[in-house]
Amino acid sequence: MSWRRAIYLLPLAAFAALAIYLSHGLAPGYNPELLPSAMIDKPAPAFDLAGLKGEARLTNRAFTDEIVFVNFFASWCVPCRQESPVLMDLSRRNVIVLYGIDYKDKPADAEKFLQQYGDPYRRIGVDDSGRTAINFGVYGVPETYAIDRTGHIRWRHVGPLTDDVVKNEILPLLQRLGAS
Amino acid sequence: MIRALIAAAILLGAMPAALAVEPSEMLPNPALEARAEAIGKQLRCLVCQNESIEDSGADLAHDLRVIIRERLKAGDNDGQVVKYVTDRYGAFVLLKPPVEPATYLLWFSPFAILILGAAGAWFYLRRRPAPPDEPLDLDQRRQLERLLLDDQ
Numbered sequence: 001m002s003w004r005r006a007i008y009l010l011p012l013a014a015f016a017a018l019a020i021y022l023s024h025g026l027a028p029g030y031n032p033e034l035l036p037s038a039m040i041d042k043p044a045p046a047f048d049l050a051g052l053k054g055e056a057r058l059t060n061r062a063f064t065d066e067i068v069f070v071n072f073f074a075s076w077c078v079p080c081r082q083e084s085p086v087l088m089d090l091s092r093r094n095v096i097v098l099y100g101i102d103y104k105d106k107p108a109d110a111e112k113f114l115q116q117y118g119d120p121y122r123r124i125g126v127d128d129s130g131r132t133a134i135n136f137g138v139y140g141v142p143e144t145y146a147i148d149r150t151g152h153i154r155w156r157h158v159g160p161l162t163d164d165v166v167k168n169e170i171l172p173l174l175q176r177l178g179a180s
Numbered sequence: 181m182i183r184a185l186i187a188a189a190i191l192l193g194a195m196p197a198a199l200a201v202e203p204s205e206m207l208p209n210p211a212l213e214a215r216a217e218a219i220g221k222q223l224r225c226l227v228c229q230n231e232s233i234e235d236s237g238a239d240l241a242h243d244l245r246v247i248i249r250e251r252l253k254a255g256d257n258d259g260q261v262v263k264y265v266t267d268r269y270g271a272f273v274l275l276k277p278p279v280e281p282a283t284y285l286l287w288f289s290p291f292a293i294l295i296l297g298a299a300g301a302w303f304y305l306r307r308r309p310a311p312p313d314e315p316l317d318l319d320q321r322r323q324l325e326r327l328l329l330d331d332q
Contacts, residue, residue, distance in 0.1 A: 033229055038270030104239070130243050137268040139226035139240060 037137055037156040044070075044147045045135035049125030052107055058099060058125030063147050067177050068097045069170075070145045071121070071161075072133055074105045075113035077141040083160035084117040090166065091120035096174070100124040103133050103141050146170075148177050207249050216249050219261050223248075224273045232275060 024030065039045075048059045071087065073080040090096050100121035102110045107126060127133055136145060139158075146155035155173050157165055207213040220234030227238035233245055244265065251261045265273055277283045316324065 035226070035272050036270065038266065038268060130240070134240075134243060134247065134268060137270075139269070 034158055035139070037153070039137045039145075039153045040156065042153055043151050044145070044153050045132070047125070047127075047132040047135065049101065049127055049132060052100075052102055052110055052124040052126055055123060058101070058123050060151070062099070062123070063151060065149050066097055067149060067174065068099055068147050070099050070101060070136075070147065072101045072103045072127075072136070072138050072141050072143045074103045074141050075109040076105065077103075079160040080113075080142045081117055083142055083162070084120070086161045086163060086166060087120035088118045090161075090170075095166075096170065097122060101132060102126045103138070104128065104130050146173055146177070207253070212249075212252050215258060216245070216252055219248050219252075219258055220245055222262065222275055223265055224275050226269060226273065 025032065044060050044063065046060050048057055051057050087098060091098050098121050100123070102124055104127070110124075110126075125132070133141075133143075136143075136153075137156075142160055144157045144161060145153050148154045154177060155169070157169065161170075207216060217234055221232045223233045223244065225231045225233045225236035225238055225241040225244075227240050228236050231241075233241040233248075247264070248261055251264055256264070262274070271278055271280075271282075277286060279287050
């Protein structure tokens with residue numbers, strides 16, 4: 001077939017390429033509402049939050065020279081209940097250092113929530129206004145951030161943590177950050 | 181009376197800023213409020229992703245509306261306010277995507293396709309043999325005259 005003939009196949013080829021590209025949007029598990037974080041590789045925003053249960057204040061200065069995870073949660077958040085066994089397991093096995101930020105919540109409700117589902121956090125800050133969450137780029141709880149030893153955000157997960165996320169993302173991340 | 185006024189003033193001052201602006205409660209300065217609304221209409225609500233934060237009833241949209249008004253009152257220009265939000269949430273929050281290398285395909289592919297189509301059409305039409313330009317023979321000329329007469 002001469003190239004003059006082949007040129008008539010061009011639209012078909014273009015259509016096939018487009019169809020393959022667009023079919024990715026139909027893949028199971030693809031969620032177009034999941035957004036990449038604009039905060040990756042930026043320094044964690046500064047904050048200074050009241051502690052829950054009259055504990056010491058939680059500030060970003062607490063994150064020094066270790067890899068920490070910051071989990072935004074709320075007692076009114078249903079997926080937070082779903083992820084709580086995963087967080088409890090991580091914290092019990094000392095896999096990660098986990099701080100909690102209680103997002104737009106009543107402290108009494110948060111305490112009840114922690115009594116019921118367990119408290120996996122080293123310390124908890126109360127983000128009553130939601131401003132700290134906005135500075136992190138949070139758009140819904142739960143969200144979890146990893147901050148490296150230099151205070152930079154290296155990872156973010158939207159939605160509840162699952163065993164799969166731990167296995168496929170958190171453990172490799174720890175290895176990567178620990179090695180560097 | 182004076183004591184009551186002082187007490188009221190102290191109470192007002194002590195009210196947390198978080199209570200400030202509901203969508204119905206606008207900035208007293210109409211020029212500033214108009215700017216705030218114009219900015220809010222350009223920004224996507226992260227919760228209901230096809231609404232602007234000016235339209236959305238989501239809590240986060242409310243917070244961002246308040247922040248926009250705070251930034252404007254603090255003297256930021258429109259670009260700085262938009263940057264404040266995109267710094268945290270990325271270019272995705274802009275309802276009109278910016279023209280930058282990552283969005284060239286989005287912005288320019290319609291024109292590229294138009295140009296390709298026009299080029300294809302031009303080549304096709306140029307190569308098509310022109311219709312024969314022979315004079316009509318006698319029969320055809322008579323037929324034509326008849327048709328023209330019928331028409332009148």
